[in-house]
Amino acid sequence: MNKLVKLLLLLCITAAITSGCAVNRATAHIDPATNLSALKTLHVRKFADDNANTETLIADRLRAQGVKVTADPQTPPAGVDGVVTYVEKWMWDITMYMLELTVVIRDPQSDFPLATGNSYHTSLTRKSPKEMVDEVIGNIYKEQNK
Amino acid sequence: MIRQNHICKHVAAPAAALALLLAGCASPANRQAMIPQVLGPLQTHPYSVRVQSSGGSDTGALDSSNISDADLKSAIEEAVVSNKVFKSVVQGKDGDYELSVRVTSLSKPIIGFSFTVDMEAAWSLLKVSDRSVVMRKSIKSSGTATAGDSLVGVTRLRLAVEASARDNISQGLQAVSALKL
Numbered sequence: 001m002n003k004l005v006k007l008l009l010l011l012c013i014t015a016a017i018t019s020g021c022a023v024n025r026a027t028a029h030i031d032p033a034t035n036l037s038a039l040k041t042l043h044v045r046k047f048a049d050d051n052a053n054t055e056t057l058i059a060d061r062l063r064a065q066g067v068k069v070t071a072d073p074q075t076p077p078a079g080v081d082g083v084v085t086y087v088e089k090w091m092w093d094i095t096m097y098m099l100e101l102t103v104v105i106r107d108p109q110s111d112f113p114l115a116t117g118n119s120y121h122t123s124l125t126r127k128s129p130k131e132m133v134d135e136v137i138g139n140i141y142k143e144q145n146k
Numbered sequence: 147m148i149r150q151n152h153i154c155k156h157v158a159a160p161a162a163a164l165a166l167l168l169a170g171c172a173s174p175a176n177r178q179a180m181i182p183q184v185l186g187p188l189q190t191h192p193y194s195v196r197v198q199s200s201g202g203s204d205t206g207a208l209d210s211s212n213i214s215d216a217d218l219k220s221a222i223e224e225a226v227v228s229n230k231v232f233k234s235v236v237q238g239k240d241g242d243y244e245l246s247v248r249v250t251s252l253s254k255p256i257i258g259f260s261f262t263v264d265m266e267a268a269w270s271l272l273k274v275s276d277r278s279v280v281m282r283k284s285i286k287s288s289g290t291a292t293a294g295d296s297l298v299g300v301t302r303l304r305l306a307v308e309a310s311a312r313d314n315i316s317q318g319l320q321a322v323s324a325l326k327l
Contacts, residue, residue: 112282113250113268
């Protein structure tokens with residue numbers, strides 16, 4: 001009986017550990033008719049459940065890309081070339097970490113997603129919010145150059 | 147001995163079963179289950195179309211249910227054919243029109259009795275001859291599965307993912323059918 005208890009606990013631990021260690025995804029897609037380099041001004045719309053000031057990280061990363069970015073008000077200023085929305089998902093494993101970040105660059109009039117980037121890293125390969133933003137935005141612009 | 151039995155029966159065994167159930171059973175959204183059935187009277191465009199899909203992802207053994215690009219493409223193609231939205235569906239680089247569907251978000255709950263999955267996809271239709279954009283539309287959909295649909299969490303999540311995809315395809319094809327080409 002003692003062996004059975006040990007075996008079951010071992011299975012529990014193995015399942016719990018392995019379920020959080022191996023999933024990594026980083027993808028980006030751009031609408032074929034979209035030219036990202038033509039989007040000179042973007043507005044980042046704050047996500048309601050932003051836990052890490054991701055809005056500012058995204059805005060800074062886009063500025064490094066040479067884009068003029070506004071970020072503060074919910075309503076974008078008139079005349080922007082695109083609106084950036086994002087969704088972040090957090091998970092707890094000893095400490096909280098950003099599990100997934102999706103960034104979408106949208107047409108300001110129709111809300112149509114012009115470009116999308118997504119990164120998903122589980123606990124053992126977790127990245128800081130800044131690294132997640134770097135990866136997602138970097139992949140979106142890399143996709144344009146393909 | 148009594149204490150060991152108690153641990154085995156009431157703690158370790160259920161915990162192991164639960165952990166294994168949660169950890170290793172995810173399966174991808176089923177292609178057939180993503181096809182909307184009858185969409186009502188739709189206009190048939192007398193042209194051929196080729197379908198492309200992107201933004202989906204495969205489902206790893208330790209992942210939660212996702213929609214693969216290939217399955218989404220097949221589901222859309224079958225729905226186009228069964229609902230006669232276009233005269234024909236072609237493969238490769240042929241076709242009068244190109245329908246591109248890009249999954250931009252698939253928001254899945256982590257825990258709960260009733261799972262609601264929200265999906266957004268970018269639908270665009272291009273005229274192949276001059277590459278002009280005929281339609282560009284962001285389509286948002288959702289699908290819910292309850293404990294009545296399945297008691298197993300991973301299955302319930304897959305059913306909700308399939309329902310959201312079905313709703314998305316349904317809305318998308320209705321929008322395409324309503325176009326004047």
